[in-house]
Amino acid sequence: MVPRPMPSLEMTAPRRMPPICLAALAQVLSIVLTGLGMLSLQFLGLEIGIVPLLLTQSVLAVAVSFLMGMPSWWLAIQAIFVPALAAALALSIAPTWFLGGFILLALIYGRTYTTQVPLYLSRRRVWLAIQHLLPQAPGLRVLDLGSGLGGLIQHLADVRPDSHVSGIESAPLPCLISKLRIMGRPNAHTEWGDFWQTDLSGYDVVCAYLSPVPMPALWQKVKREMRPGSLFISYRFPIPGVMPAQVVKMNDLGQTELYVWRV
Template sequence: MDFSDLNSLQLFIDEQSLFYFIVTIELILILVLLLFIIYFGIPFVRGAPFAVSTPGKTKKMLELVKRYLGDRPRAKAADLGSGDGRLVLALAANGLEAHGLEINPFLVWYSRRKVKKAGPENAFIHRADYLKVNLSEYDIIVLFGVFYMMDRLEQKLKNELRPGALIISNYFRFPHWQPIAEQDKIFVYRIERIPSPRRIVLNSGI
């Protein structure tokens, strides 16, 4: 094989390598796009996108649950859009039967692993669209929603929850309900008191 043949062979190898490299990059980009659609797109269209509650917010939400729940040791709580499961585990650690309703399959998988590793028998993660789940069995609802779904969710909770049910909403208010308490953009509602002109604004320290 002469020198020109060697050059041709090297050129062919380089072209083939470049081709496979480009195809690999394209496949990776397609996979990333699909993961992005599953992770963000579907939850955004069908519910709320994943937003992490800070440890401070989680602690304050738990404090408000304990303050307004009263003596109900067998109460059932649902975290609507439970994300990575941190609030479900926190509720379970405080003795509640805690259920997380999450539509994102990756977050369901991840949070179930966290629950399994932590080991509580009173924490459960369900892959579900909470707008399509009957919530009447729950005594406590906690959520970190988004503004465009609060009106629809308000009607759902009004129709399904029993009198006395407690609702803790992080950051977003319901459009027609008056909270019975508020602290640091966390709003507390109780079904039997809605609507009510009474409102308590708590100071920043619990």
């Protein structure tokens, strides 16, 4: 529960291209370089087999991604991307399977490739901690930004029938699941949308479980829109350079924390 200063790592970080675009650029560059290398060898009368060609492309993709400053786990993806594509094509799997897989992932993850906030779920332990942080006043309005499968909304709506709990979620399938989950609860509501387009001024408590990426911009939105005295709660991800009023330890394996700011 002891407030402590947050590191200000990302406050001045320049805006970067989304990793998915950098990754695509690195793949295109490495394919072009490999192609040029292959044509040069052919010009010299040398033939190169498919396996050395794929290996060369893979090494170049990793090298270009590394030079672009991509994180190490992206380098692994970059290394196997084109070889895996070639292997999948060699298996002659019907294209409808790929289309089906793509649609399913798009429904589950929505615009994660731009938001850089994937779907992962908070646990009951976190819901209970948030429940205990809620002010006792009746008629409380609570909003979960990126409400996922609606677990937090459902829990808070059940334990605080005197309040109104809302969620906003951009990924279609999780949003549909949360709508089904909170069905029949008059004090719970969730909608499909983008929380950057949602006005936060009507809420007494706003919760977020996102990723480090949106936190600096989200704090600017919170300061601009939330009313004085309202609470902003973030699970796991602090706001760089902004000291929370309260830190609640979850006492779990990951040593995770809830950060609370009074606006």
